[in-house]
Every structure is written in C-alpha cells, then in structure tokens.
Amino acid sequence: MVEKKAKKEQTPRSKMPEQAPEVRNKNFLEVPLGLTPEMAMTEASRCLQCKKPACVEGCPVSVDIPGFIARIADGDFNGAAVKLWERNALPAVCGRVCPQEIQCEGLCILGKKGDSVAIGYLERFAADFARENGTAELPKVAEKTGKKVAVIGSGPSGLTVAGDLIVKGHDVTIFEAFHQTGGVLVYGIPEFRLPKSIVASEVATLEKLGVNIETNSVVGATVTIDELFEEGYDAVYVGVGAGLPRFMNLPGENFIGVFSANEYLTRTNLMKAYRFPEYDTPVARGKNVVVLGAGNVAMDAARTAMRLGAESVKVVYRRSRAEMPARAEELHHAEEEGIEFILLTNPTRFFGDENGRLTGMECLKMELGEPDASGRRRPVAVAGSEYTIECDLVVVSVGAQPNPLLTNATPDITLNRWGNIEADPATGKTTKKGVWAGGDIVTGMATVILAMGAGREAADSIHDYLTLGW
Amino acid sequence: MFEIVNREEMAQGTIVLNEIDAPRIARKAKPGQFVILQANEKGERIPLTMADVDPEKGTITIIYMIVGKSTKVFGSMQVGENYYAVIGPLGKATHIEKRGKVVCVGGGTGIAVLHPITRALKEAGNEVTTILGSRNKDLLILEDKMTSASHHLHICTDDGSRGHHGFVTDVLKDILAKEKIDLVVAIGPVPMMKFVSMITKEKGVETLVSLNPIMVDGTGMCGGCRVSVGGTTKFACVDGPEFDGHAVDYDELSKRLTAYQADEKISLEECKQNI
Ligand SMILES: Cc1cc2nc3c(=O)[nH]c(=O)nc-3n(C[C@H](O)[C@H](O)[C@H](O)COP(=O)(O)OP(=O)(O)OC[C@H]3O[C@@H](n4cnc5c(N)ncnc54)[C@H](O)[C@@H]3O)c2cc1C
Ligand SMILES: Cc1cc2nc3c(=O)[nH]c(=O)nc-3n(C[C@H](O)[C@H](O)[C@H](O)COP(=O)(O)OP(=O)(O)OC[C@H]3O[C@@H](n4cnc5c(N)ncnc54)[C@H](O)[C@@H]3O)c2cc1C
Ligand code: SF4
Ligand code: SF4
Ligand code: FES
Ligand SMILES: [Mg+2]
Numbered sequence: 001m002v003e004k005k006a007k008k009e010q011t012p013r014s015k016m017p018e019q020a021p022e023v024r025n026k027n028f029l030e031v032p033l034g035l036t037p038e039m040a041m042t043e044a045s046r047c048l049q050c051k052k053p054a055c056v057e058g059c060p061v062s063v064d065i066p067g068f069i070a071r072i073a074d075g076d077f078n079g080a081a082v083k084l085w086e087r088n089a090l091p092a093v094c095g096r097v098c099p100q101e102i103q104c105e106g107l108c109i110l111g112k113k114g115d116s117v118a119i120g121y122l123e124r125f126a127a128d129f130a131r132e133n134g135t136a137e138l139p140k141v142a143e144k145t146g147k148k149v150a151v152i153g154s155g156p157s158g159l160t161v162a163g164d165l166i167v168k169g170h171d172v173t174i175f176e177a178f179h180q181t182g183g184v185l186v187y188g189i190p191e192f193r194l195p196k197s198i199v200a201s202e203v204a205t206l207e208k209l210g211v212n213i214e215t216n217s218v219v220g221a222t223v224t225i226d227e228l229f230e231e232g233y234d235a236v237y238v239g240v241g242a243g244l245p246r247f248m249n250l251p252g253e254n255f256i257g258v259f260s261a262n263e264y265l266t267r268t269n270l271m272k273a274y275r276f277p278e279y280d281t282p283v284a285r286g287k288n289v290v291v292l293g294a295g296n297v298a299m300d301a302a303r304t305a306m307r308l309g310a311e312s313v314k315v316v317y318r319r320s321r322a323e324m325p326a327r328a329e330e331l332h333h334a335e336e337e338g339i340e341f342i343l344l345t346n347p348t349r350f351f352g353d354e355n356g357r358l359t360g361m362e363c364l365k366m367e368l369g370e371p372d373a374s375g376r377r378r379p380v381a382v383a384g385s386e387y388t389i390e391c392d393l394v395v396v397s398v399g400a401q402p403n404p405l406l407t408n409a410t411p412d413i414t415l416n417r418w419g420n421i422e423a424d425p426a427t428g429k430t431t432k433k434g435v436w437a438g439g440d441i442v443t444g445m446a447t448v449i450l451a452m453g454a455g456r457e458a459a460d461s462i463h464d465y466l467t468l469g470w
Numbered sequence: 471m472f473e474i475v476n477r478e479e480m481a482q483g484t485i486v487l488n489e490i491d492a493p494r495i496a497r498k499a500k501p502g503q504f505v506i507l508q509a510n511e512k513g514e515r516i517p518l519t520m521a522d523v524d525p526e527k528g529t530i531t532i533i534y535m536i537v538g539k540s541t542k543v544f545g546s547m548q549v550g551e552n553y554y555a556v557i558g559p560l561g562k563a564t565h566i567e568k569r570g571k572v573v574c575v576g577g578g579t580g581i582a583v584l585h586p587i588t589r590a591l592k593e594a595g596n597e598v599t600t601i602l603g604s605r606n607k608d609l610l611i612l613e614d615k616m617t618s619a620s621h622h623l624h625i626c627t628d629d630g631s632r633g634h635h636g637f638v639t640d641v642l643k644d645i646l647a648k649e650k651i652d653l654v655v656a657i658g659p660v661p662m663m664k665f666v667s668m669i670t671k672e673k674g675v676e677t678l679v680s681l682n683p684i685m686v687d688g689t690g691m692c693g694g695c696r697v698s699v700g701g702t703t704k705f706a707c708v709d710g711p712e713f714d715g716h717a718v719d720y721d722e723l724s725k726r727l728t729a730y731q732a733d734e735k736i737s738l739e740e741c742k743q744n745i
Binding site: 177216217218222223244245267271272276277281403405 | 560733
C-alpha cells in the first residue's frame with residue numbers, strides 16, 4: 001500500500017495538449033485539446049481514492065470526485081459521466097471553467113507535496129466522451145405532475161433548474177431575453193475557451209427531456225412575472241445574471257473605441273463578429289488594445305483582441321499580480337499568447353481626436369498600502385506619476401451589476417442595497433410567493449458552479465413547494 | 471414565428487413598412503417604444519420603433535428606411551416570410567398627458583416614430599400642430615395619418631416640391647413667435663433634433679427628442695447606446711430613447727453613430743454582390 005502510494009506520487013500530472021500560443025492567438029478554436037483516453041486513465045490512476053476526500057470539500061456542489069475518477073481509471077468513461085451528473089448538470093462546462101486551483105484541486109491532498117490530481121481535465125474528459133459518443137442514457141422523467149414552472153434566464157443556473165424540474169415531472173418553460181440560450185456561456189465566455197456546440201448540446205438534451213424554450217422574451221418587458229402566474233405557471237425561478245456593465249466614469253469614456261466587456265464580447269461571441277462579414281455584426285478591431293481589469297472577463301477580452309488582430313494588448317490593473325482574480329490557467333494562457341500585464345496602474349482619463357475616436361489613456365502608478373476591508377493591500381496612487389498609453393481600443397472589464405429591468409417591473413421582490421435579489425440562501429426563496437432566485441442576480445458576479453449550485457437548491461425547494469406547499 | 475403579414479413600400483421604395491405577427495409584444499407596446507429585429511441567424515440586431523400596434527390582431531408595424539445591409543435584407547423580405555428574432559417592447563414609453571398646445575416635428579422616417587405619439591397626444595386632449603420635413607415630395611411619408619393625428623399640419627421640403635421651401639425649423643420659429651407652446655416633440659435626423667432644440671431652448675419651451683444611437687441588446691447590458699444628457703451618461707435603450715432635447719450632447723451622438731462606418735460599407739458591398 002505504501003509502495004503503491006509512493007508510485008502514484010511519482011507519476012507526473014498529465015499535461016493537457018494545447019494549440020501552440022503563436023498559432024492559437026490567431027484563431028478562435030479551443031485552446032486545450034483534451035486528454036486522450038490513455039492519458040485520462042493514467043491521470044485517474046494518480047488519485048489516492050482518499051477515504052475523507054479533501055477535494056470534495058473544495059467543490060461547491062460536492063461532486064463525488066474519487067467516485068468519478070475511479071470509473072475513469074477503470075475505463076468506464078460513461079459511468080464517470082453518470083457519476084458527475086448526480087451533482088453537476090454541466091460537467092463539460094465546469095471541467096473547463098471552474099477555478100479548480102482554489103476549489104477541488106486546491107484542496108487535493110497530492111497538491112500538498114506535488115501536483116494535485118487534474119480533476120478539471122478529467123471531468124471535462126468524461127463529459128466530452130459521453131457527449132461525443134452519445135452513449136450516456138438520458139435520465140428518466142418522472143410521471144407528469146401537471147404543474148408548470150417558468151424559468152427566467154438560460155444561464156447555468158436557469159438550465160440547472162430546468163433540468164432538475166423536468167426530470168421530476170413538472171412542465172418547464174425557459175424564457176430567455178436573447179435569441180440564443182446559455183447566458184454568459186454563449187455571450188461572454190469565448191469559443192476558444194468554451195465551444196458553443198457544448199452549450200448547444202446541453203440545451204438540446206433539456207429539450208429532448210421536454211423543456212420548452214421561449215427565446216426573445218425579456219421578462220419585465222415582453223411579459224411580467226404576474227402575467228406568467230396568470231398564464232397558469234405555478235412557480236417562477238429568476239436566474240437573470242448580473243448583466244449590467246460597470247464603467248469607471250472617467251472623462252472621455254464615451255469616445256469611440258471605449259467599450260464595455262459585455263458589448264465587446266457579445267458582439268464577438270453571441271453575434272459572431274469574429275466571422276464578419278459572413279455574420280453581419282461588426283466589432284472594433286484595435287491595433288493597440290488596453291483591457292481594464294484582471295478577472296476572467298478581462299482575460300477573455302484581452303485574448304479576443306489578440307485574435308482579432310491587435311498588434312499589442314495590455315491588461316492594466318491597479319493591484320499586483322497576486323491579486324489578479326482570473327483563473328490561473330487563463331492568466332497563464334494570456335501571457336503565453338503575448339498579452340502584457342501592466343500592474344499597479346490605474347486609468348484617470350481617455351484622450352480622443354476631433355472625430356471622437358480614442359487615441360490614448362492617461363494612467364497613474366499605484367503602490368500597495370494598508371490592507372482594506374477585503375484583507376487585500378489597498379492600491380494608493382503615487383502622486384505625479386501620470387503617463388500616457390497610446391491605444392485605439394479600451395475594453396472596460398471592471399465588474400458587472402444586476403440589471404434592474406426585471407426587478408423594476410416586479411416591485412414586490414425585495415432587493416439588497418446593490419440591487420441584487422434577496423433570496424433565502426438555503427432554498428432560493430424570494431420575498432414574493434412562488435418566486436425563487438439564484439445565481440449572479442442574487443450573489444453578484446460569481447462562478448458557473450455557484451450559479452448551478454444555487455439552481456439545484458432552488459429546484460429542490462420548488463419541487464417541495466409544488467408537491468407540499470410554500 | 472415572427473411572420474410578415476403585410477408589406478408596403480413608401481417613398482419610391484426607399485422606405486418599407488412591415489406588419490409583423492408578434493402577439494406578446496403587441497399586447498404590451500406603448501407609443502415611443504421600440505423592438506430589436508434580426509432577419510436571420512447571421513443578421514445584426516437592429517432597433518426600430520413601432521409605428522403602430524394592433525393588440526387584437528397581435529401585430530406590430532415597423533417603418534424603416536433602407537440605409538445599409540440589414541435594412542436592405544429586411545426590405546427584401548416578403549409577406550409570409552419570418553423574422554428570426556423580434557424582441558420588445560423596449561425602452562420607456564412616451565409620457566402622454568394633457569399639456570395644452572403641442573408641436574410635433576418629424577423628419578424622414580422619424581415621422582413614423584412620431585405618428586403614434588402625435589395620435590396619443592391628440593387623444594389626450596392637446597391641441598397638436600405637426601410640422602413634417604423631407605427632401606422632396608416623393609419621400610414624404612404618412613401624410614394622411616399625420617393629418618388625422620393632428621389639428622394643424624405643415625409640410626416642408628428641401629427642394630420646395632411641396633409646402634414650405636426650406637427647413638422645419640423655419641416653420642417652427644414662426645409658430646413659436648406667434649403662440650405660446652407648451653411642449654415640442656422632435657423626432658428625425660440628429661441635426662434636425664439639434665437645431666429644433668436650439669430654437670426651443672432660447673424660447674424656454676420644453677422639448678422631447680428620441681435618440682437613435684447604435685444598439686446591440688436593447689436591454690441595458692452592453693452600454694453601446696451611451697448618450698450624454700445633461701453631462702451624465704445614459705443608456706438610450708433603457709433610460710430613453712426619449713430625452714430632454716435641451717440637455718442632449720448631439721455632437722457626441724453624431725460622432726458615435728459613425729463608429730462602424732468602414733465595416734458597414736464592407737457589409738453593404740458584400741451584400742450587393744450576392745444579390
Ligand atoms: C466573460 C466572462 C467570463 C467568465 N468566466 C468564468 C469562468 O471562467 N469560470 C466561472 O466559473 N465563471 C466565469 N464567469 C462567471 C459566470 O459566467 C457567471 O457567474 C454565471 O454565468 C452566472 O450564471 P447565471 O445563470 O446566474 O447567469 P447568466 O449566465 O448571466 O445568465 C443569465 C441569462 O438571463 C438572461 N436574462 C437577463 N435578463 C432577462 C430577462 N429580464 N428576461 C429573460 N432573460 C433574461 C440573460 O440574457 C442570460 O442569458 C465569467 C463571466 C463572464 C461575463
Ligand atoms: C431606438 C431606435 C429606433 C429606431 N427607429 C427607427 C425607425 O423606426 N425607422 C428607421 O428607419 N430607423 C430607425 N432607427 C435607425 C435604424 O436602427 C438604423 O437605420 C439601422 O440600424 C441601420 O442598419 P443597416 O445595417 O441597414 O445600416 P448600416 O449601414 O449598418 O448603418 C447605417 C447607420 O445606421 C446606424 N446604425 C448601424 N447599426 C445600428 C444599430 N445596431 N443600432 C442603431 N443604429 C445603427 C449607424 O449610424 C450607421 O452608420 C432607430 C434606431 C434606434 C436606436
Ligand atoms: S464542479 Fe468544479 S469544483 Fe466541482 S469537481 Fe468539478 S471542476 Fe472541481
Ligand atoms: S484529494 Fe486528491 S487524491 Fe484524494 S480523492 Fe481527491 S483527487 Fe483523489
Ligand atoms: S443597447 Fe446595449 S445597453 Fe443599450
Ligand atoms: Mg448594419
């Protein structure tokens with residue numbers, strides 16, 4: 001046993017095959033290519049099958065990690081996928097976008113001395129295998145209950161609720177504002193990080209199970225929640241995300257060339273502007289691009305700009321490298337692709353020409369001062385350190401807020417002071433009878449897996465309500 | 471899904487009307503609101519104001535000028551064909567109330583946008599004077615409907631082929647010199663709205679304009695439709711599209727409308743070759 005353990009620790013962590021940086025920064029194809037079955041089995045064999053698996057503690061939805069990994073090690077890839085689905089409706093997505101290094105992999109025991117098990121890669125492998133081979137069985141749908149549920153928003157949280165409730169026998173209709181389903185998974189996260197065909201296949205599965213989808217329906221404008229109740233819906237789940245962009249309110253922010261990440265990414269991903277003029281929607285292609293912010297959104301914008309033909313792409317961030325909130329893999333990929341990080345720097349204003357087009361940006365250097373409320377050392381401006389960065393495209397990626405369109409039209413749902421919906425953390429119940437909420441609209445912009453976790457709890461609570469009462 | 475049930479050409483085919491089956495939208499739409507349409511999966515999302523709605527029949531009507539690729543594709547669609555997406559009603563509805571004497575000023579396809587507002591203002595008990603402008607008599611649209619939606623109607627053409635030879639602002643100035651006007655509503659090309667607002671500002675007459683910046687989603691999520699009003703940034707799709715005409719930065723709006731001009735040319739060329 002001791003010997004076996006030592007051997008496992010010697011097997012190096014599998015390296016994900018990837019497109020080379022200088023090739024991939026010119027195309028929109030997915031960067032990591034996926035493990036081969038052999039690689040996956042070798043990687044799976046590294047797992048110690050811990051009795052008290054620390055990794056599971058790190059997963060927000062408590063995936064049975066040793067359980068699915070054991071099946072991969074045995075070559076039972078479909079079995080692994082089925083195991084994953086018990087807790088996670090979108091493993092092909094989570095395997096790609098979860099910040100594993102601070103969740104499951106961050107707590108893996110092997111990570112203490114060496115490299116943690118590549119849980120994310122394995123999750124992705126099993127889910128991709130089941131999808132591509134079409135071998136996994138659809139879950140059985142319970143006998144129809146005759147109850148109707150409206151799910152508003154088709155991001156990861158809404159999709160989870162829809163999937164859980166259709167299987168429990170309720171009728172489910174998803175109302176989505178856009179012409180396509182998937183939320184941030186389709187309009188925000190780029191193709192090179194999450195192929196849209198994966199999201200489409202997940203949605204197709206839901207439709208096969210009987211979920212109705214009404215796209216082009218902005219709830220609050222096209223129809224209100226109260227009208228949905230009048231139409232016979234028994235319960236409503238609100239999963240509308242945190243879709244409002246935040247700007248910095250700096251002078252010159254309305255010059256042509258300053259975009260929100262939402263606009264830049266929506267044009268590129270949802271509207272497929274990277275294939276203009278085959279697709280009709282244009283997107284600005286900058287030569288010298290600056291991205292403000294350092295989260296996943298910022299990395300996506302920066303890497304998109306590179307692929308759209310930029311000569312230089314700079315990420316400007318007011319704190320230091322250690323505080324950059326993006327996933328480790330995204331930071332790493334971005335740097336490999338030639339993106340520069342300009343740290344401890346904050347923009348103060350934008351410059352433009354007589355045609356209203358952006359020509360540059362003034363910045364101030366920062367230094368780290370005392371820790372702030374979040375425990376991170378607060379950046380303080382260095383007096384007199386102003387300098388100019390020449391740029392023709394700036395993407396502002398400094399966060400998002402809840403969109404008040406739906407909540408303004410539903411005054412009996414209580415909001416917190418940031419405009420997020422107040423929902424019971426255990427059940428997702430809002431202050432309005434028959435209405436649940438979860439995901440980014442409740443928490444502010446968080447992660448795919450947290451949005452799905454909230455969806456699952458709400459689905460359980462909605463099921464209780466439909467069978468037992470509020 | 472969103473079937474074209476009626477189609478008309480106006481102004482020698484440069485302007486097209488579509489009546490579209492969209493029952494949910496028709497039930498909720500109010501004057502001043504717009505929809506976003508996509509002709510097909512590869513199409514752009516194009517904002518157009520609803521020129522009319524029929525809640526019983528479940529249809530909405532749009533009237534648009536063919537200016538580029540997307541409107542050209544819209545214009546080529548026939549009765550029985552479907553729009554891939556129609557989203558709405560979007561934007562704030564016009565605040566309609568009895569103010570007294572109102573002047574409505576419309577130019578180009580702005581007249582289509584102005585029509586439901588004018589009609590509602592008249593129904594609300596206002597005395598409505600309308601001034602319509604176009605380049606020449608053949609490009610003038612909705613004259614009949616605007617006549618019945620108003621108490622008094624003036625027509626101006628740039629070339630003098632109908633009505634007053636000159637700009638809508640000439641007629642507006644005359645009216646403001648003679649009467650006390652309580653509200654002016656101006657909808658049309660940006661320069662028209664700018665000059666109308668300059669004149670009414672001098673006279674201190676409240677003025678409403680409807681802005682048309684470049685939009686994507688129309689729900690407040692992209693910020694592409696930013697306009698400066700009274701020194702603060704507004705999102706025209708949710709905070710507007712109507713604003714206090716005296717506070718709008720028209721020059722910024724005009725510039726922002728040129729953001730994609732180079733690409734729009736490419737799009738149009740490519741589409742001409744394919745037809
Ligand atoms: C660019 C980007 C990159 C990201 N990268 C990562 C990552 O790598 N890893 C990670 O874990 N998380 C990442 N996130 C965060 C993650 O995507 C979100 O936390 C998650 O998508 C939230 O899910 P949701 O279901 O709450 O909402 P969303 O995904 O935002 O979906 C909400 C849906 O509701 C629709 N909607 C909004 N209003 C209405 C209405 N009134 N009526 C009908 N429909 C409406 C929207 O159109 C949208 O489709 C990223 C986010 C962005 C923007
Ligand atoms: C709220 C609103 C209501 C409108 N109502 C009407 C209407 O009732 N009738 C009408 O004829 N026109 C209306 N417009 C203008 C109409 O949207 C544009 O003419 C149309 O988008 C042009 O698209 P295109 O591809 O045919 O032309 P392009 O050649 O692509 O563009 C021509 C010009 O139109 C503007 N434009 C381009 N794309 C957009 C976009 N996505 N959103 C807004 N403007 C754009 C730009 O200034 C551009 O230079 C409205 C615009 C807004 C914002
Ligand atoms: S869902 Fe995310 S956190 Fe949980 S095991 Fe999978 S990759 Fe790790
Ligand atoms: S902590 Fe690491 S080694 Fe232990 S079960 Fe989890 S993945 Fe396997
Ligand atoms: S059109 Fe996107 S915010 Fe107004
Ligand atoms: Mg166009």
